[in-house]
Amino acid sequence: MSITTQVDSKNKHVTVSIDGAFGFSLVQDFRRCYVERKDHTFTIDLRAVNYIDSAGLGMLLNMHNYLEQRDGTIRLINLLPQVKKILLISRFDKKFKIE
Template sequence: MSINTHVDSNNKQVTISIEGAFGFSLVQDFRRCYVDRKDHSFTIDLRLVNYIDSAGLGMLLNMHNYLEQPDGMIKLINVLPQVRKILIISRFDKKFKIE
């Protein structure tokens, strides 16, 4: 389980790549990726996430609330089918753009 962050300061774009299970053990690392960057747009790459639990869902909601961005402005990309199913059941497709 790890998180990598790429910040493109010129375009004010942050890409967060997560590997492994997206859960409670990543709370602090995930928060550090977006705190103090309210003026950036965000893409979260989930290509290497094979599982997301309620803590992972909560982290996404906390990020959405903290950034105060309109629904659909945070993109979740490369979502595996088993993770996409959880996101859709949880109605995250209403708050995030899922690609």
């Protein structure tokens, strides 16, 4: 389980890639990716996430609330079917742009 962050300062865009289960063990690392970057847009790449639990869902909601951004400024991309299903059942498509 790991998190990789790429920051494009010129375009004020951050891409966060998560590898492995997206759960409680990543809380601090995930928060560091977006704190102090309120003026950036974000893409969360979940291609290597095969499992997301309630802590992972909570981390995404905390990020959304912290950034106070509108739909489309936090994109969730490259979801495996089982992860996408959990996000859709949890109605995350109402707060995030899921691609």
